[in-house]
Amino acid sequence: MKVYGATISPMVRKVLMALEIKGLDYQVEFVIPFNTPEGFEKISPLKKIPALVDGDVSLADSTVICEYLEDRYPETPLYPSDPVLKAKARWFEEYADTVLMKVTAEGLYFERVVKKLMGMETDEEKVQKNLKKNMPKTLDYMESVSPAEGFLVGDSLMMADIAIGSSFINAGYAGFEPDSSKYPNFAAYMQRIKAHPAFQVRMKEDAKFINKE
């Protein structure tokens, strides 16, 4: 299997985590959204990352890809089998892909890290506005749903945890960590899931990438 994208992207990381935890072989082809290779729209119609090629199957969108990996390679499940828990899991993934994408990625990581790597100027005013206006309600929600122990929807790390964790890992790269005195459950939950071996592998790779540039 081939994953197209930048390994440090929170959306690409979702796919890499799923592949690693399921023990599937894969290669990464480095693609960034601003400069996609000729013909990339045949794999990813909107030229977005991640995209996956598995034999003669081409797929785009991190959630579509992760659900596909689950359906086609069900060993080591990353979604609960119970329909109600599975729906809860999908809600958290959707929340991460939409709300957290805006708050932790577009309004924070993208401004402070991606723009810097690309030689562009951070719009720190935008970042501060985001941290004041959007971040507190996001953290309030995360605190309200974070379990005191274990994971969001199952007995092990699943896609819901991967999606949420992945977003806040990139917020961390932009210098933001949840305040453990205000958000004790969420801060502890984040520490717990970041300790997972698959996240550790990814974060070590990310460190090389960030330090190289």
Added chain:
Amino acid sequence: MKVYGATISPMVRKVLMALEIKGLDYQVEFVIPFNTPEGFEKISPLKKIPALVDGDVSLADSTVICEYLEDRYPETPLYPSDPVLKAKARWFEEYADTVLMKVTAEGLYFERVVKKLMGMETDEEKVQKNLKKNMPKTLDYMESVSPAEGFLVGDSLMMADIAIGSSFINAGYAGFEPDSSKYPNFAAYMQRIKAHPAFQVRMKEDAKFINKE
């Protein structure tokens, strides 16, 4: 089951179509996003529509709800069972929920219909810009994927068709129809799926709502 939302919303229509085709009983509780009832965030954390209550299960997000209905009430399937086709189906639904939401809803239906119903002024400049800048590439893509006969991913109307169809039905309420000389496959496909009895029921209900105001 109780569906919270406005029946004319393309996202709410996805859920109503799923319930109707699966033959499940439901009631609709009228909710609009601008003025949600007290405590609605307990059902829909972002106060968005649609939301669903099924016994003690509360869910938000049209895709999360439709996947839940499929998992919990599998009779009359609305997603293919093959993992590759199911992934394709999910891609089309994601495309509808993101790209079409912007092009056919936010930049068109919302401006010309919703704003009018609410006594606000249509930003026709925004609509024209959207129709010139975004609509052509959207229609090019839809034409490239529309089947000459039948449906997007199966032998019957499924969620992929429902999501795409639902978006363009609302574009129709805003006076936009795809040009059948430029987009013959897509225009014919839209006519074909709009003729489905479940879409016909919904569109008759919509007509009452639009004409009432």
